Amino acid sequence: MTKPKVGFFGITGCAGCLLSFIFNEDEILDITNLVNLKAFPFIKEVNADDNFDIVFLEGLVASKEDLETLKKLRGNTKILVSLGACACTGCVPAYRHFTLKENYEHLLYEKRERIRDVEPTPIDAHVKVDYFIPGCPPNKKEILSFIKDLLLGKKPRQYTDPVCVECRRNNNLCLLDIGKPCLGPITLGGCNSVCTNGGFECWGCRGPTKDMNLDLMIKVLKEKGFDDKFIKDRMRTFAGLKLPVLERVINAKGNNAKPHNKD
Amino acid sequence: MQVFRLEKKRLMPFLRKVMRSYELVAPVKTDLVRFEKIKNPKSICFEKPYFPVKGFFFKKHQVLFEFDGSRVKIPANNEPERVFFGLKKCDLNAIIRQDKVFLEDAEDPYYKASREKSFLLGFHCDEACSEYCFCGSMELVDFYDLMFYDKGNHFLVEEGSEKGRFLISKFKEFFKPVPRKITQEEKEIKGTDRLKKNSITHLYDHPGWQKDVENCFSCGACTALCPTCYCFEIHDEVKSSCLSKGCRKRCWSSCQLQSFTRVAGDHVFREKREERFKHRIFHQLGYFKEKYGMNLCVGCGRCIEGCPTRIDFIKTINEMEDEQRE
Numbered sequence: 127m128t129k130p131k132v133g134f135f136g137i138t139g140c141a142g143c144l145l146s147f148i149f150n151e152d153e154i155l156d157i158t159n160l161v162n163l164k165a166f167p168f169i170k171e172v173n174a175d176d177n178f179d180i181v182f183l184e185g186l187v188a189s190k191e192d193l194e195t196l197k198k199l200r201g202n203t204k205i206l207v208s209l210g211a212c213a214c215t216g217c218v219p220a221y222r223h224f225t226l227k228e229n230y231e232h233l234l235y236e237k238r239e240r241i242r243d244v245e246p247t248p249i250d251a252h253v254k255v256d257y258f259i260p261g262c263p264p265n266k267k268e269i270l271s272f273i274k275d276l277l278l279g280k281k282p283r284q285y286t287d288p289v290c291v292e293c294r295r296n297n298n299l300c301l302l303d304i305g306k307p308c309l310g311p312i313t314l315g316g317c318n319s320v321c322t323n324g325g326f327e328c329w330g331c332r333g334p335t336k337d338m339n340l341d342l343m344i345k346v347l348k349e350k351g352f353d354d355k356f357i358k359d360r361m362r363t364f365a366g367l368k369l370p371v372l373e374r375v376i377n378a379k380g381n382n383a384k385p386h387n388k389d
Numbered sequence: 390m391q392v393f394r395l396e397k398k399r400l401m402p403f404l405r406k407v408m409r410s411y412e413l414v415a416p417v418k419t420d421l422v423r424f425e426k427i428k429n430p431k432s433i434c435f436e437k438p439y440f441p442v443k444g445f446f447f448k449k450h451q452v453l454f455e456f457d458g459s460r461v462k463i464p465a466n467n468e469p470e471r472v473f474f475g476l477k478k479c480d481l482n483a484i485i486r487q488d489k490v491f492l493e494d495a496e497d498p499y500y501k502a503s504r505e506k507s508f509l510l511g512f513h514c515d516e517a518c519s520e521y522c523f524c525g526s527m528e529l530v531d532f533y534d535l536m537f538y539d540k541g542n543h544f545l546v547e548e549g550s551e552k553g554r555f556l557i558s559k560f561k562e563f564f565k566p567v568p569r570k571i572t573q574e575e576k577e578i579k580g581t582d583r584l585k586k587n588s589i590t591h592l593y594d595h596p597g598w599q600k601d602v603e604n605c606f607s608c609g610a611c612t613a614l615c616p617t618c619y620c621f622e623i624h625d626e627v628k629s630s631c632l633s634k635g636c637r638k639r640c641w642s643s644c645q646l647q648s649f650t651r652v653a654g655d656h657v658f659r660e661k662r663e664e665r666f667k668h669r670i671f672h673q674l675g676y677f678k679e680k681y682g683m684n685l686c687v688g689c690g691r692c693i694e695g696c697p698t699r700i701d702f703i704k705t706i707n708e709m710e711d712e713q714r715e
Binding site for chain 1: 420421423440449603604605606607608609610613614624626627628629630632641643646647648651662695697698
């Protein structure tokens with residue numbers, strides 16, 4: 127069997143998702159025996175840039191260069207995998223959508239004419255994505271089991287259950303019950319409820335479940351005393367672009383943070 | 390059945406002595422009440438645990454076998470002998486249900502291993518543990534190795550099985566036989582018959598379920614906290630060093646999840662939330678009884694107490710019944 131040709135790349139992002147794979151120290155050498163790691167610019171000096179079987183791509187499209195890289199990689203690989211929250215949902219960088227650019231760009235950049243940004247978007251907004259490994263950062267074991275499933279000729283397991291499933295299995299106190307704004311019930315699990323295990327509420331980094339009951343989530347948070355602005359901000363932090371119905375459900379008044387759709 | 394007297398101040402010495410021969414599991418209260426392995430019997434509380442005891446028998450993650458190519462190895466069973474203390478009537482009856490599934494239908498060696506090595510010591514509730522209990526509506530029976538009744542300065546301990554008799558004789562210095570029986574009145578648990586009618590098959594299409602369905606996240610909290618729910622999924626995990634080596638695992642699953650009814654071709658046959666919501670309730674209060682002659686539900690109310698929106702389907706059933714009667 128010829129080894130599948132694999133590449134790990136990053137566009138705009140923090141490299142944390144690439145690190146997640148590297149954190150599999152005990153098994154990473156085994157994996158490099160199973161696949162031909164043709165490119166991993168983050169840790170390799172010499173990298174190929176075409177003819178891949180699987181490309182894992184971290185980050186979101188936030189500049190013209192990102193878009194060029196993405197399109198090139200899509201053309202050069204059979205399977206494209208969104209690695210991590212930025213690639214899957216837009217994550218924190220995509221929050222820029224929900225606030226007016228004029229409000230902040232002069233604070234950050236002296237020469238505004240030099241900014242060559244595009245609307246920040248997850249990669250599936252531009253090209254076809256075959257698989258998603260969500261999370262900020264993704265579960266390091268999930269990346270390994272994904273590769274192993276593909277090597278065995280299986281369809282990789284895409285976790286679809288909400289965070290609550292693992293959280294309850296871990297015998298945790300329900301954080302909603304103590305008044306914390308936990309998004310576990312509408313958020314994809316597979317993280318072994320790592321945040322709620324430590325008493326920290328879920329912010330929804332893995333994105334919404336296909337089966338989420340968003341209306342109920344908003345109703346529950348409102349009943350617990352959180353206002354529209356808070357709920358909107360919290361839900362948008364990691365997955366704003368994947369919760370399009372948010373505008374419909376929350377009718378926030380006096381909030382000037384409207385999406386400014388260009389193009 | 391023979392009844393014994395155990396002085397209250399002798400309870401801790403008794404449990405300490407039990408711990409010398411067995412692993413002791415009992416309710417401990419921290420942020421919630423959980424069944425835990427006891428290190429110091431003083432940490433035991435007598436409240437109903439928020440989480441069920443089932444995980445000690447039907448494991449959350451169970452390695453069914455390890456494989457190396459076509460060679461298969463079943464993991465050695467090294468379950469300790471366990472004494473469970475502080476089980477409520479609902480917990481004990483839940484074990485009857487799980488025994489039916491894992492021992493009678495097809496003998497499950499993993500379940501059997503931990504079940505055989507267990508001693509079940511019950512603690513009688515005088516009244517409902519919470520506003521959600523409805524065990525009095527569920528036709529529960531006496532089932533225990535020993536049952537403890539709180540009588541002020543002492544406990545009355547009733548034998549319920551050979552295993553119970555064995556424990557009493559092993560620790561006979563603590564127990565004094567008393568020439569009396571535990572009366573039916575003493576066995577009653579007050580205020581727990583909130584479900585008016587426990588056959589609900591005629592209610593499947595009733596519109597009354599709708600408000601509960603709207604309040605459901607399909608998060609699976611109810612099934613994880615249920616002492617009887619026994620659904621699972623099975624998957625393989627292979628080693629990175631060699632893809633033909635690995636293990637097959639059985640893990641808890643839930644009928645509330647779309648992934649549970651996902652079959653070949655990516656078809657999900659209970660895709661709608663309403664279908665999944667009703668499936669749990671009708672399995673608990675209908676389908677299981679058709680097969681085994683008893684309801685799966687034991688009326689502990691954990692699924693309601695642990696639900697993020699406190700969906701009280703007992704109240705809903707009662708409302709539907711009242712409306713149909715009018």
